[in-house]
Amino acid sequence: MLKQEFAARFTTEGHSCGGATGEGCKPVKGDTGWRFCDSVDCDVVYFSEAGDTRFTRPQLKVPVGVKETHGDRPLCYCFGHSIASIKEELRTKGRSDALEDIRAKMKNPGCRCETENPSGSCCLGSVAKGIQIARGELGANEPNPTPVSPSNSLVRRGEKIAKIGTIVSAIMASACCWLPLLLLAVGISGAGIAATLEAYRPLFIVVTFGFLAAAFYFAYRPQKAAGGDGHDCCATEPTEEKNCCAPSGNRGLTLMALNKVMLWVVTALAVAFLFFPSYVGMLVGTGGEAAVEENMNRAVIRIDGMSCEGCAATVAEAIRQVPGVLAVEVSYEQRQAVVGTEACCGVPQDAILAALEKAGYRGTFVSSQ
Numbered sequence: 614m615l616k617q618e619f620a621a622r623f624t625t626e627g628h629s630c631g632g633a634t635g636e637g638c639k640p641v642k643g644d645t646g647w648r649f650c651d652s653v654d655c656d657v658v659y660f661s662e663a664g665d666t667r668f669t670r671p672q673l674k675v676p677v678g679v680k681e682t683h684g685d686r687p688l689c690y691c692f693g694h695s696i697a698s699i700k701e702e703l704r705t706k707g708r709s710d711a712l713e714d715i716r717a718k719m720k721n722p723g724c725r726c727e728t729e730n731p732s733g734s735c736c737l738g739s740v741a742k743g744i745q746i747a748r749g750e751l752g753a754n755e756p757n758p759t760p761v762s763p764s765n766s767l768v769r770r771g772e773k774i775a776k777i778g779t780i781v782s783a784i785m786a787s788a789c790c791w792l793p794l795l796l797l798a799v800g801i802s803g804a805g806i807a808a809t810l811e812a813y814r815p816l817f818i819v820v821t822f823g824f825l826a827a828a829f830y831f832a833y834r835p836q837k838a839a840g841g842d843g844h845d846c847c848a849t850e851p852t853e854e855k856n857c858c859a860p861s862g863n864r865g866l867t868l869m870a871l872n873k874v875m876l877w878v879v880t881a882l883a884v885a886f887l888f889f890p891s892y893v894g895m896l897v898g899t900g901g902e903a904a905v906e907e908n909m910n911r912a913v914i915r916i917d918g919m920s921c922e923g924c925a926a927t928v929a930e931a932i933r934q935v936p937g938v939l940a941v942e943v944s945y946e947q948r949q950a951v952v953g954t955e956a957c958c959g960v961p962q963d964a965i966l967a968a969l970e971k972a973g974y975r976g977t978f979v980s981s982q
Contacts, residue, residue, distance in 0.1 A: 646661055646662050646663045647659055647660070647661055647662075648660055648661075648662060649731065649732045649733065649734075650680075651679045651680060651732065651739075652680070653679075653680050653681070653682055656669040656670050656671075657669055658670055658672075658673060658677055658680065658731060673731065675687075675690070675731060677731045678695060678696065678739070678743070679732070679739050679742075679743075684697070685697040686743070688711075688736055688739045688740045688743045689711070689715055689730075689736040689739075689740055690725070690726070690729040690730050690731075690736065691715075691718075691724055691725050691726060691729060691730075691736070692714065692715055692718050694711045694714070694715065694736075694740055694743075695743075696743045696746060696747050696750075698711070699711055699740075699743055699744055699747040700747045700750065700751060703747055703748065703751055704751070709744050709747070711740050711743075711744065712737060712740055712741060712744070715736065715737060715740065716737075768831060771827070771831055772828065772831035772832065772872070775824050775825075775827040775828035775831060776824075776828050776875065776876065776879045778820070778824035778827075779821055779824040779825045779828055779879055779880075779883050780879060780882055780883060780886075782817050782820040782821040782824055783817075783821045783882070783883040783884075783886035783887050784886050785810075785813075785817045786814050786817035786818050786821055786886065786887055787814075787886045787887060787889035787890055788810045789806075789807045789808075789809075789810035789811040789814055789890070789920055789921065789923075790807070790889055790890045790893050790920075790921045790922070790923030790924065791889060791893070791923060792806060792807075792810065793806055793807045793923070793924070793927045793972070793973065794893075794923055794926060794927055797927055797930055797931070797972065806973060807918065807919075807920055807923075807924055807927070807973055808918055808920065808973065811920040811921075818887060821883055821887065825879075825880060825883060828876055828879065829876065832869075832872055832873050832876045833873075889923075890920070890921030890922060890923060891921075891922070892922070893921065893922045893923040893926065895922075903939055903940040903953075904940055904942065905940045905941070905942050905951050905952070905953035906940070906953060908956055909939060909940065909953035909954060909955070909956060910953070910954045910955065910956050910957075910958065910959065910960060910981075911951060911952065911953050911954075911960075911981070912951070912952045912954075912960040912962070912978055912980065912981040913949055913950070913951055913952075913978070913979045913980045913981075914932075914949060914950045914951075914952065914965065914969075914976045914977065914978055914979065915948060915949050915976065915977045915978075915979050916928055916943070916948050916949060916950055916969070916974055916975070916976055917948070917974065917975040917976070917977070918973060918974040918975055919945055919948060919974065921945070922945050924945065924974070925943040925944070925945040926943075927972055927973075927974075928943050928950060928969065928972065928974055929941050929942075929943040929950070931968045931969060931971070931972035931974075932950060932952060932965055932968060932969070934968060935961055935964045935965050935968050936961070936964070937954050937955070937958055937960075937961050937964075938952055938953070938954055938961070938965070939953050939954055939955060940952075940953040941953070949979070950976075952965065960978075960981055962978055962981075966978075
């Protein structure tokens with residue numbers, strides 16, 4: 614592999630083909646201490662772990678296709694497959710048979726990956742990646758790029774639907790509290806809507822957790838091993854090589870991490886909406902600016918139809934709009950409201966009951982003084 618003037622620096626216990634013509638080369642068994650760098654971001658091809666010796670692309674007699682970004686870029690040094698030949702296949706046939714051709718020819722004597730491939734290992738992995746690179750380059754330059762894998766597209770679509778479904782169903786699960794408040798704020802009657810939505814709240818909660826479970830599955834599902842393109846022709850093919858250069862970042866890992874962060878954000882929003890009925894009372898309050906005092910004419914009303922603290926806020930706002938009412942205090946736990954009016958005037962019972970009915974609740978006066 615190495616040019617003659619650099620071959621003397623390469624030693625592997627007497628089994629080197631670095632500067633030879635190729636005749637009599639034998640595969641090196643065991644760990645030699647030398648590593649192959651396949652990164653396109655640096656010029657180094659071989660580097661030693663024991664010392665500081667490195668060999669770069671100009672010092673080799675053969676081009677290292679996996680480190681090139683343009684040109685022929687050979688990948689299979691035994692049977693003559695390169696990115697250029699793969700692109701030609703894709704243009705003429707719409708597919709590449711390079712992997713099948715290599716597997717068929719491997720059955721006969723003639724596979725010399727260990728001595729002719731600069732990486733010293735099986736070329737099927739490099740060829741499989743080369744096919745993807747060729748498709749990407751053709752897709753960027755030609756009007757009809759290769760479509761995305763249907764399975765990957767379905768997974769991404771399913772993940773997106775699961776996240777959106779989680780948020781939507783969680784919002785609907787708490788709609789019995791926030792929707793009447795919203796309608797009341799814009800002057801629209803929400804009569805009966807709270808009770809109707811409350812009946813469907815358990816269903817929406819189940820749907821929310823179903824979507825959330827699906828979203829977690831898509832985000833944390835086991836990744837399939839890349840075995841479809843074949844990495845099993847040679848026992849010496851490394852599963853992971855050290856890189857002599859500092860890593861430039863992994864886009865795949867970054868995208869996966871972003872998806873997981875988004876999932877946890879969705880989870881937090883879903884929990885916030887699901888528990889909205891439990892803390893809405895602290896946000897909107899029920900007592901208003903004025904409290905019912907001893908010198909007021911007071912009345913106690915039993916309220917039917919309240920399903921959460923949000924309903925208490927809605928009831929308080931509905932009663933407060935009745936002319937003559939100075940103060941109102943609503944207790945969701947006791948299901949009652951205390952109304953205060955001027956001492957000189959009676960409590961407008963009919964108007965209060967009408968206001969409650971318009972808001973979607975039923976009231977019964979328990980006492981009045």
